[in-house]
Amino acid sequence: MEEGYPERLLLRMLEIYSxxxxxxxxxxxxxxxxxxxxxxxRIDSVGNVEGRIGSGKPKFLLCGHMDTVExxxxxxxxxxxxxxxxxxxAKSPLAALICAGKRYIEDGGKGEVVALAVVDEEGKSRGMxxxxxxxxxxxxxxxxxxxxxxxxxxxxxxxxxxxxxxxRTSPGHASAPRFFENAVYIGADLVDELRKVDEEWEGGWDExxxxxxxxxxxxxxxxxxxxxxxxxxxxxxxxxxxxxSSKLLKDRIILLVDDFKKGREKAEISIEFKDENEPFExxxxxxxxxxxxxxxxxxxxxxxKLLRKSGTSDVNDFVRVSGTHSVVYGPGNSKLDHTPIENVxxxxxxDSIEIIKSAMKxxxxxx
Numbered sequence: 001m002e003e004g005y006p007e008r009l010l011l012r013m014l015e016i017y018s019x020x021x022x023x024x025x026x027x028x029x030x031x032x033x034x035x036x037x038x039x040x041x042r043i044d045s046v047g048n049v050e051g052r053i054g055s056g057k058p059k060f061l062l063c064g065h066m067d068t069v070e071x072x073x074x075x076x077x078x079x080x081x082x083x084x085x086x087x088x089x090a091k092s093p094l095a096a097l098i099c100a101g102k103r104y105i106e107d108g109g110k111g112e113v114v115a116l117a118v119v120d121e122e123g124k125s126r127g128m129x130x131x132x133x134x135x136x137x138x139x140x141x142x143x144x145x146x147x148x149x150x151x152x153x154x155x156x157x158x159x160x161x162x163x164x165x166x167x168r169t170s171p172g173h174a175s176a177p178r179f180f181e182n183a184v185y186i187g188a189d190l191v192d193e194l195r196k197v198d199e200e201w202e203g204g205w206d207e208x209x210x211x212x213x214x215x216x217x218x219x220x221x222x223x224x225x226x227x228x229x230x231x232x233x234x235x236x237x238x239x240x241x242x243x244x245s246s247k248l249l250k251d252r253i254i255l256l257v258d259d260f261k262k263g264r265e266k267a268e269i270s271i272e273f274k275d276e277n278e279p280f281e282x283x284x285x286x287x288x289x290x291x292x293x294x295x296x297x298x299x300x301x302x303x304x305k306l307l308r309k310s311g312t313s314d315v316n317d318f319v320r321v322s323g324t325h326s327v328v329y330g331p332g333n334s335k336l337d338h339t340p341i342e343n344v345x346x347x348x349x350x351d352s353i354e355i356i357k358s359a360m361k362x363x364x365x366x367x
Contacts, residue, residue: 001037001102006353007082007346009033010095014075014084020067020123023047027066030098030117037102039115046130049117053101057140058111058367060360061324062101063128063314064094064145065121069338080346087344089337090121093145093330096349100356107357110364114139121314124275128314132321139324141288141363143356144315147332148307150348150355151300153292154328156209156308157316159240159279161249164218164233165190165257168268171223171230180228181266184221187232190260191216194236197256209308212249213239235274239310242281250276277316280326281308287363288325295358299351309334329356 018026030049031041039051049066068086075084086092094117101113118127148154167187172180198214205211216236222229238249250273257271282289284306296304319326331352332344 001099001106006095006099006350009099010082010092010349011075011077013091013095014082014086017072017085018066018068019070020120023066023119027117027119030066034098034115037098038105039102044130044134046127047119048127048131051098051101051115052112053115054105054109054112056111058364059137059139060101060111060113060363061116061139061142061318062097062113062145062356063116063118063142063318064090064097064330065119065127065314066091066094066117067119067122069122071340073340073342077346081343082346082349083341083343085342087336087342088147088332088334089342090146090330090332092332092344092349093147093352096330096352096356097143097145100353100360103353104357104360107361109357109360110367111140113360118314125314125317128317132318135321139322140367141360142315142318142322142324142326143359144313144318144326144328145330146313146328147334147337148329149305149333150331150345150352151296151302152305152307153289153296154307154309155284155289156242156281157279157312157328158209158242158310159244159246159277159316160275160312161238161240161246161253161273161277162235162275163238163250163253163271163273164235165269165271167232167234169230169266172228174226174228177228182228183232183267184229186264186267186269187219187221187234190234190257191219193256193260194234197252209310210241210243212241212244213310239312240277240279242279244279246276246278277312278320280316280319282325282327286325287366288327288359291359291362292327292329292355294362295355298358299354
């Protein structure tokens with residue numbers, strides 16, 4: 001691989017605007033680039049791009065996502081920093097994985113590398129969920145590309161549960177509100193109950209990562225400005241720490257809503273669960289984690305940090321199905337995710353490639 005290739009690859013990726021649902025152009029571009037690097041490439045029915053290089057054991061999955069949130073940002077370089085939508089989340093981690101896989105094989109690494117660029121991670125994880133629904137092979141190790149600041153490695157993510165409660169009543173004229181049940185008022189009462197649950201969870205744990213959380217994210221009610229509302233919808237986002245399951249918290253929410261219904265028989269109240277992910281946490285002492293910490297020390301000259309995050313990513317779904325030892329790693333400051341000033345250090349981007357390659361070399365010595 002040419003010395004300046006990784007940066008050129010990343011710059012072109014940043015120039016291709018690819019919000020969720022619009023990944024076709026960047027998918028075609030990455031397929032062409034991976035073929036040039038020697039990967040055996042295919043594009044599946046939802047647009048995921050898979051490249052394979054090498055053969056045998058160990059088998060590595062290097063997975064990142066092509067999509068970004070909406071909002072194109074001017075792509076530019078200022079000194080040793082690259083700016084653009086996806087510079088952090090998560091085109092630089094994906095570019096680093098693709099380049100590291102190639103360099104690993106070039107430098108005599110054993111086994112097979114599967115570089116996977118998926119669609120819709122910022123949406124409903126359609127790409128990863130399609131991939132695992134057709135998964136018919138096992139991997140020894142997996143690395144998912146998300147920002148961990150180059151000199152840290154993420155070993156835990158919370159799970160996620162999304163639900164919507166719908167409240168329906170008989171609407172009436174706003175000039176006579178006392179004669180009708182107001183669905184918005186009932187919804188406001190439910191929001192108060194949901195806030196109590198979040199306050200209870202927040203105060204019950206020493207570490208934020210160990211506690212579940214609940215956040216009301218959408219509140220919609222009414223149909224006209226002269227009508228007592230006959231409908232209200234409340235959507236909430238629940239985060240699930242390792243050690244808990246989505247079923248446990250789902251049962252708690254169902255019980256809360258059932259209790260809330262009591263005394264409100266004139267209202268029709270229903271709940272729908274729209275999405276769920278189980279939490280993920282890798283063993284801190286696993287060979288994969290040790291390999292990354294040693295590689296960070298070798299390349300970066302500093303002690304690596306173990307990170308646990310309250311967000312959720314494609315690793316949650318993958319580990320639930322495959323059970324593969326996995327970490328999440330990549331250059332970039334995650335505080336810049338989705339912001340109008342996304343940027344990544346060129347030096348840290350290059351270091352991340354070497355760290356991934358070095359960690360893989362340590363792991364292939366086990367086979």
